[in-house]
Amino acid sequence: MEQILRIFYKNGSFFTFAGLQLLCLYLIVNFNSPQSAIAVETASIFTGSVKSGAGTVEGYLNLAEENEIQRREIADLRSRLPEAGYSTTLETDSIEDKTYAQRFIHLTANVINRSPFSPNNTLVIDRGTGQGVAAGQGLVGREGLIGIVDLPTENFSRVISILHRSARISAGLRNNAYGTLQWDGTDPRRMILTDIADYLTVMEGDTVFTTGFSNVFPTGQVIGTVESSEVQPGTGSQNLIVRLINDPLHTNNVFVVRDLFKDELAKLKPLK
């Protein structure tokens, strides 16, 4: 207290000056019309910028919540896409009754843990059996694929990334050629699509889609584009290097895909 008083005593002239100057500003603004107009204008510019700044900050504070809302919306919309449906179109005579039964449903999830980068990448998401996650369900990002659920617990699930040497994904091209997509454990941007017949012409830049044959990912999901192809001598097939559309190692917002027809389709396994 004494020190504060001393500061006031030592700088008495400054505080007098500041106080009187404020009084002067008040008088100027209140009793002189041109100055008051300028002051009002300046104040409105200033408060405007402060308000918009505050709005931006407020927007950021709500960002997580907004994000969650948006992602639920996306999950809902994805579930309504034709690819998520099972066509029950019946063509009787010339009447077409085009309806879809729900086939794939999407559940939002966040990646909460990842293994260090290695040839066998796994990750953990914050959804588990409590939310209906089961082993073998696919994980997609906003675009592209992420992985396949391996071990669900009650609230979390371990996921084998598509960048895992034992991951096998059924993928195909627009011309219905299909093969197995796998990763050789080196470049996280590229995967290899094997077992494409060598007589098929594949152009660089062709899009690679999921086939949906394995009931893991929805049919027709874009995986990436063909970068190059190399014929494997003696096997009658060619390998395609696929450039991924997404970056599975750095995606946090994901969707778990559940195929409602999986059990039914499992009864129809190929005969050995």
Place this chain on the structure above:
Amino acid sequence: MGGVDSVSNIIRFFILLFLQVFIFRQVSLGWGGAEYIFVFIAPLFIALLPLRTPKPLVVIFSFLFGISTDFFYETLGVHAAAATFCGYIRQFVLVILEPRDGYKVKASPDGKDLSLSWWFSYLAYLVVAYTVFYFSMEAFSPVFWKQITIKSLLTAPVSLLLCGILVTFLRPRI
């Protein structure tokens, strides 16, 4: 007018205020519909306050002179702001201009111990501070920096000349 006691300071207050608002207020020269030259002698009052006046009191007296001027100029606050600023920086000007052996605050009453050149530089600091601050407050926005500069450049020498003339006749001790 040359004394250091409070009575002569009060008398000086009213004389200089009278000069300012009834005589020098009529002086406003300019061209093209705008006025650029004014005469301010408020800095002279601030300069002539005794050296021993406590610094906060200098600021308060300056403010009083400024606000009194404002009542006649119908620009409430503008002169007061400039005068307050002028009164505040007086202490720093005095430090800058301090003679090698300090101020002789107890010198003889007619004290002519401070040279004419000292008086001119002292007044120059205060007049320039006053005019620049006055025109800044009058324009009230840095947008008008051209007018502020022109008015200050033209007004300051004229005001300084008049303050100088007045002080040459009186040359008081402060």
